Structures are given as structure tokens and as C-alpha cells.
Amino acid sequence: MLEQNNTYQPKIVAFCCNWCSYAGADGAGTARKHYPANIKIIKVPCSCRVNPLFILRAFARGADGVILCGCHPGDCHYTTGNYFTRRRMTLLLSMLDYLGVAGDRFRVEWVSAAEGARFAEVMNNFAAHIAALGKNVKLRDLRCAK
Amino acid sequence: MLYNYYPGCTLSTKAKKLDVAARRAADVLGFPLVELPEWQCCGAVYPMAPDAIAERLSAVRALAAAKANGGVLVTLCSACHHVLKRVNHDMAVNEEICRKVNNYLQLAEPYCGETKVLHYLEVLRDHVGWEKLAQQVQHPLKGCSIGAYYGCLLLRPGQVMAMDDPECPNILEDFIQALGATPVKYSMRNECCAGYLAVTDKSMCQRMVGEIKSNAASMGAKKLITACPLCAYNLVANDTANGLPVQYFTELLAEALGVGEGGAE
Amino acid sequence: MQKIGVFVCWCGSNIAGTVDVAAVAEAVRQIPDVAFATDYKYMCSEQGQAIIRQAVKDYQLDRIVVCSCSPRMHEATFRKCAESVGINPYMVEIANIREQCSWVLKDKAEATAKAIKLAKAAIAKVRFNTPLHAGKSNVVKRALVIGGGIAGIQTALDIAEAGYKVDIVEKEPTIGGRMAQLDKTFPTLDCSACILTPKMVDAAQHENITLYTYSEVEKVSGFVGNFDVTIRKKARSVKADMCSGCGLCTEKCPSRKTPSEFDMGLKNRGAIYIPFAQAIPKVPVIDRDACLKFKTGKCGICSMVCPCEAIDYTQQDELVTEKYGAIVLATGFELLPLDKFADLGWGVSKDVISSLQLERLTNAAGPTEGHLVCPSSGKEPKSVVIVSCVGSRDTTERGKTYCSKICCMYNAKHAMYIREKYPNVDVTVFYIDVRTPGKGFDEFQRRAVEEYGVHYVRGQVGKVVVDGDGKLTVFASDLNSGRHLMLFPDLVVLAAAVKPAPDARKLATMLTASIDNDDFYVEAHPKLRPVESPTAGVFLSGMCQGPKDIPETVSQAGAAAAKVIGLLAKEHLATNPCTAMCQENICSGCKTCAHVCPYGAITYAGKQIITLAGTREQRTVAVVNEALCQGCGACTVACPSTAMDLKGFTNKQILAEVDALC
């Protein structure tokens, strides 16, 4: 395969819930709001369907960033799904560094069905953030390095 | 809390009354003002152009000095307050201006809008409190109908100045009330006095001052108070209408607190 | 071996303009198991579907991937198409290469590469798809309409006429809503009450309609066809079944300090009051915050004068629970509070009023019996200024970004009211644009100018100055001439922006209905499903969905009713087959999943299991009630042994997508 030239394009996976964020992504499309091509969306019924293992798998397969989008707290189609997400992902975030992935390569965002423009904005921000972090390399235990 | 104080050039000369009364009252009310050493003129007008970097420097120097000394800067003159508050806002939100100014100044530590710029009135309202102020009043100004004249620079643009509702301000009225006088609200209280047109167009100044003063008088004001030396000048020097007296709000404050006599002239 | 067919849609130039569709088809053709791949101009069209059907026959396809627009748009279409040729509808996957690709990207090479990736992910997923079969749930043949204005009344009447039971919940003491406050309606200038009150009576008397006035929805659970709703009937402190509606109590009430909501504060009402003469039900209500009896314990005059002994100070709120098949939101609007517009004289002079206040001032049943007077002096004005777009088309923090749509027409109407009755009163309307699309609308506005002599000035008001004697000075611009104007009207009318009723957001949360940044309810599709909320079984009627006038509201109300009738007419609904399932051989019966299920859909039962080791064993395992499960997937992640999986979104399917994308 050809080596990627000049501009580094990070690989980003976005999990979007069907009711809010996926609809928000559709809204971004309808409003022709640009966000980078390297962000690819996987639809799930609710953000609470996302197993932390899916996220780790993405990182293991070489993703540079993973973003999980759900309905705003209080607006979940399934009433409480995103509350589970919030708790689970807080836990995952606290463990990512330990697992060898820089914690700020993963983000949780709430985007409603009406927020097409915001969806694009969130994606652009995240892509810029990941691009600044550079390629995902496994964190090494600093104690061993010494 | 340490209250750094930026008097500005007019208050050190032609508007000493505004300054002296403010310091005395602040001492009585328990927030002594500490004048910033080596402050420079703020430039009197806010430099709107995004490329006007040099014009922002003196304001940033004052702001940075206050940051190093507790992080609060109190102002009195409406124009100084307007310039300092808006430049501070630029430093906080406009990356390009912030970068260029810091490149130029090379301060020990970059300045990015950390200082809290407070108008003297905000200190009275938010730190002293109207109730406490009312308790400290020695000579209540009973029966005095006073119109607050805000002018333009103190309140606008509302989102940056964030002192009060720019179209229906209350802070000076509450102040008047706390001193025991009767505030008179009138529509023209937040309209411009003609400002620097004093230099180039006296007749326009007279017209605008006339509109303001007759509106205030029609609502029953017997006196106007203001926070701005230029407003005070225009309201008196270009008054052809009704001779309504004009005072600085701090003069009124010092008077009510019983520290008004013998003010330096 | 699997046989996957891939169909790439051009969507005219919507996709093909940015994505090389032929290259996408060519790329996926190389993938093992892809038996057929092609592209076509409009895959959703009859011809496009024919291509799919033909390919299924020719290549014995068992799985289908369509690369097209969002699945929210046409997933159902392609599933039906698959079903028509014997493929289970859940063997279809959509790759969204329009909203997520061609519409957000400009560079063709980049977009094509992304489209190929998305197609590959869909192919990876579809390999693990299994046939799913929808279950059935019953439909409760009763509808709930929230809001009793013209939108709610019309929707309820239409549903009731079709033979279904409808309940209207209205938070005010009477139905009628905003329309009841209006004097006349545009563009016909017929009396608002004359066309509304008969409908109110119809609603009250209809055998299929139950009114819950002075009531609010407290709690909603369940799903389409089976909603459980708790309604709080607030205590009126008056026994409705005993009250004769004579109004004696309202006349004798000594508390006179509360501004009348119905008269927009232009008049005070008693603590016990009936909002207006034609109120339905015509039963007063005691405002306990204003009532002396409730505040001080002294008084009780209303109880003494009541000839029917209907006053009951001890009445309590009552909770009613009811089942519904469908819910219609018809919560209406209010005017934007103008507190931040003191520059226009709001709150400074009593003679600066809102449009709704003007309606009350010109209404024969209003506080002045229809005599237009300045509220400050009670005198007739000599000249009136009307200001358009106050808070509308305003992107700052004090306004609303949208056009409120109805103001241009009602401003013309108001100007006509005044000029018709008081030909000597000068009326000037300041406007940014005059927006009058609609049948007979522009003609109406022109009549105001040409026949009624209303002055229309393109420009705005910058300041309203109030003097000591109450005199108003309006500073305004006339943009066509470049003039700066100074006017001295006696009355200024501010055409304030409309905004959704304040409880819209609370209800949206209760119903999990989507709401936009301005608190308008979001429709399922802006063009094709304008009266449905994205939440199944919830429908939208009237102003709560967006600014609209009465004719539009009534037609939308009818449309919402038609959708409700269509739903209630069904004996059964197909349930979502994408429910949780338990792989019993690895379930340990720990009950973690049951704790996270918001629907109580998981129970436990003793079952004989064939273990992973191949032995038989009696064990307690999770059992999913598919009728209750809504398929959120919360349990799948909670399960410590990954025994819980979600049909249609299995772990394997999602991981396959992850692998394909990374």
C-alpha cells in the first residue's frame, strides 16, 4: 500500500445512537456540513448498546480515535440508556491509559437529532484533536523503560 | 480581597472629584482601593479594529499588573472601564490578538484575560451589597429625586460589558435607593451624550444633551448622576435646556456616607 | 457460501456527483461472497427495486446491501422489496453513502474511498445477519390529545368522528387556547369566537371525547399502541358536577389583584374565576395563590354566595391513569416575553403593548368591550405604531432566529381593525420584509395599504422614549428614503415572536419525543412525515411543531388525526424484532441484566440447558419478553458473561463493522 503522503489522516470510529446522534449525523448531511472523511459511523440502537470491548477492539485494530455519541442526558429514547453509557464510559476512560491507549483518544458526546450543525462541529473538533495527537501508538509502562 | 484600582488620566486631573470621593467611600465601606503603580492612559476609545495591537497594549499592561497582584481590577471612569473590559475580553477569546499582544509585550507570564475587571458600581452591588451600603449611610438623601445617567460606554455591548441589562439598567437606581434618595427612571438614560463630538460639533452635543436632560426633567429628576467625566462635562457645558445639576455618583456616595466635605479640587 | 448482492444508488447527482458509484460497485465485486454488484440512478424507484428483485432471482442472493441514503429514509422500502422476493427483510443492510458521505464531502476520490469503506462495513455486518420475525402487540383504541386549543380540538374531533375514544388534557381551566383570545382572523376577518366556540361545544358534547381541563400529564410509560399515562387533575376547589356556571362567586370574590391571563394582564380577575364567558367547562376555579380563604383562612364569600353548594376548599388533586394507543402533542405557543426590549418601551409605558394585548383591546368581549384605548389613560389613540419582527429573525440572546410567520398577516389585520373602526386614527407599520405567502394573503395585506390607508414603512424602530406626561416618541428609520423618522404615537404595538409553550420540553422528555433548540417538537421527516414525531405513536399538531397560522394548524390537526386513526384502526402492530436474546448455555442466571432493563422485560426461569461441554443441566436463566423489550441493548453490556445479545445488532455484527472500518 502507498505510504500516506503529507497530511496525516487519523482513523476515527464514531458510534452513534439511532434516535439522536445518527439523526444528527443525517442532519449534518442534509445541511451539507463538512466533517473529515476519515470519521466513519457505526449505528447502534442506543449508546448503551456500546460495549467497552467494541471501543478497545477499534483501538486494537489501529483506530486513532473513537467517539461515542448519544442523546442528551434526560432525552434518551429508552429513558435511561445514556445514563448507563455515562457511567460505563467514565469507568472505561479511567482505565484506558492503563490499557495502553491514551485516554483522550476516546470521547463521549451528546448530540440531539436537531443538532446537525453541532454534529459536524463535534466531529471536526474531535478530528482536529486526534490529528494533533498523531498516530495511535501503544503507551508503554514508564517504569519498565527505566 | 485586594482591589487594584485604575483611575485613568481624566480622574487624576479634571475629574478629581470622581476619584477622591470614590477612594474615601471605599475606605469607609471596607474595600480600600490600591492604585496600580505606573498605569498608562487606556486610550479613551476602544480600538475596534482587530489589527489595532499597539492601541491595546497599555490596557493589557494594566490588566497584567492586576493579575500579578490578586487578579481584580477596579475602574471608575466609564471610558476606562469600557476599554479595559473589552480589551480583556479580546485577550480571553481572540487568539490572534492575544498571541500578537503577548509577542509584543513579552511579559514574565503570558496574559490571556485572567484578570476580573470590575466597575466600582459592581463592587458596591456584588461585594458590598445594597443592604449593607444602606446601613452605612450617615446622611440619607431623603426626598431627593435623582436620575441616573448611564450613557453608552458603561453598558454596551451588553454581552461583553455584562454589568446590567443594557436597555433597562438598574444598578445606579438601586444605588440611589440605597443612599435613601428616590431614583427617577427615564428612557434616555442609556443614550449617548455625544461624547467626543464635544471637540468637533458643539451644536450636536447641545441637541443630544437637551434631549437627555428634558426627558429626565419631565420624569421628575432634580439632579443627574453619572460615572463618566466626559458625560459630566457634556451634560453641563452643552446644556441649553434646563440647568439640571450633574454630579458624579461617587460624590453622592461620599456625601451620604458622611465623608464628602473638603474634597480636593 | 453466502450470496450477497450490493446495490449502489446514484440518487441522481446527490451521490453520483461526489462518489464514483461505478468504482464502488467494482470494488465490492472483488469481495468474496459478493455475488452481484451494480449501480443505478434511483435504487428506491420502481425500476431500481426491479433490478434488486431480478438480481435476487438471477444470482440466488440471500443477503442484500444497498449503498444509498440514510436508513432512516429508505430502509423500510428496501426491506419490503427484499420480502417481496422471499428474502427475510432483516437480511438487508444499508450503507449510508449520502448523508454521511457525498453530502459532507467535496473531493471525489476521498468520497469514493469512504463510500467503499462504508459499503465494506455493511457487507461485513450483513454476513452475520439472521432472519428475524416481528412479533405482534395489540393496540389500545384510545387516543390522548395534549393541549385543548384549536389544534387539539380539531385533532380530537376528527379522531372522535372516526369512532375512536379521545381524551383532551388541557392545563388551563378551559379549552379554547390562544384562538379564543383573538378578535378576528385573517384573511377573512371573520370573528374568531364565532368559528371556535361551536367547535369547543362539539368537543365537549361528543360522546367519544373526554375533557380533562385544569389538568396536566404527569407521567408516561409504554410504547406505540400501549401507552400508560397518568393525568393530574388539579383541584379546582369547585365541584364540577354541582356547579351551574352562574358566575355569582366570580362577581363577589373580594380578591381583585391578579392580572387576568386571558386578558393578557389588561384587567384583573378574582381569585375564583372563569377565564371567559364561553369557557368550557363553564366551571370556575380557585387560584389558591390569590385566594384569601387559602392565604388567611378568612373570607369564604364564594362558598356563601354559591346557590349550588359547589365550592369545596378541601378538594385535592386527583390522579387518573389511562391507557392509550396514540398520543398527540398540541401544546401550542405563547408570545416571547419582551423583558429585554425596554428600548422599545416594553415595561416602561403601559401604552406599549403586545399583539395579543391588542387583540384583547379590540375584542368586543375584551376588557374594554372592544373600544380601542390607551391603557395608561383610557383615551382613544390618535395614532398607532406597529413594530414587526420584535424578537423574530433575531440571532442575539434576546430573540429567536426564526421568522414567526403569522405576524405580517396579523399586523395587517390589526391595522385594518383600527382603520375600520376609527378611520381618523393613523396607523404606521414598520417592517423588514412583508411575508405573505398563502391564499389571498398578499391581497389582504395590499388591501390594508390601498383601501384602508395604512402606512407601511420599510425600516425599524430604534428607540421608544417615554416622557413624564406619558408622551411617546418613536425614533425609526425609513430605509427606502434613507430618512430618520420621529413619530409621536399614542399606542405602540410590538409584534412579538412566537415560542412554544413552556412545558413543551418537559413533555418531550416524558415522551422521549425529539425537540429542537427552540423547543419546537421535531417531526419524523421534515417533508414526508410532518405530523409524526420520531417516537412511534406520538404525533404533532399545530404551533408546537413550528410557527403556523390557523388554517395551517387546522389542516395539520386533521393530518395528525388521520395518522392516529390509521394507527388505531390496526388490530395489531408488528413489534421490533431487534430484541435482546439470551444465549442460555452461557447464562449464569446472575440477574444483572434484569436490573438494568428499563422495561421489566427480563425474567428468570428454570430451564434444562445443554452446556458448552455438551452435558444437560437444570439451571436458572434469563428469559426476554419480546413484547416488552424495546431493543436498547443496555442488558447486553451489563451481562458479565456476554450471554445477552441484541438481535440485529449482535456483538458479532458490530465487531465485524469495527474490523471493516479499522
Add this chain to the structure above:
Amino acid sequence: MELTDKELAEQILHLAGTDVKRCIQCGRCSAACPVGDKMDFVPSRMVWELVNGHGASLIKADAPWRCLSCFACEQRCPRGVSPAAVMEAVRLTEIRKQSANKLAAESLENYPADMPQQALVAAFRKYSK
């Protein structure tokens, strides 16, 4: 080299730093302006000229020299545009030119002694380099 109409407009737009495309020509700024009646181009007209790239006519306008920078226009604009910044940008474009001062330093002596220096500093900042 002389700037074209369009280039001039772009330069002014850059100095103004306000998004004039948001303007819907409602005229509130012009109505709110306390000296609008004395302006050849009212604030909304200034913005409109800039939206349409007529830089030269902006430079010729007298209005910026009447403007008080009182920000009533900006405060009351429903679209978040600052006509005051457009006025300032036009003033700056002029006074940054060599010897284009509108106020001579020599005139200082003519002003009343009690005029606060705030007025003089402000006026010189607005009218000269």
C-alpha cells in the same frame, strides 16, 4: 497603486472584523443611531455598501465622521452585526493614510480649559493618526 472598489471593500471588511453578511437590512441600527438624521449614509446603508463591495463610496461617505461610537447600533442589531465597527474601519482606512488627519494638533488651544482630556484623546484617536 489605487485599490479597486472591491479590494477597498475587502480591506475595510478586514478592519471591521464583523460579519456583515448576516445583515438583513432591517434598519434598527439606523433608527437607533442618535445622529442618524445627520448622516449621508445611515449605519444600515454603510453595512449594505460593504456587503455589496462598494468600498469607494464608503470612503467618500461623511457618516463615519459623525459617528459617536456609542454602540447603540451594535447593541440593538438583531443579527449581531456591528455597524460601529464598519464606521471605525472606514475612519481607520482614511486616517492611516499619510497626512489625512481630520483634526489638527494646533487646534488644541481653542478648546475650553475644563474639557476633560478624555474628550481630546478620544477625538484625536478617532480623527487623526
